[in-house]
Amino acid sequence: MARTSRAERNRRRESALALVSQGKGFSDVVTAQMAQWGCSRSSAQRDCRWAHDQRQLGIFRTTLNT
Secondary structure (H helix, E strand, O other): OOOOOHHHHHHHHHHHHHHHHOOOOHHHHHHHHHHHHOOOHHHHHHHHHHHHHHHHHHHHHHHHHO
């Protein structure tokens, strides 16, 4: 059984995406995620990497559509 529910992981990732979208740096997002969610540094880094990837995919899709 997973230690974190899928719903909580999705909420953490959306939170990280919001911070990345505001222009926060990687370490700032990781630190904020650890403080807000009480998760480990590795989990926060994983969520932050996911958020950065989503931002890049969104920018890439936008440039392809124009």
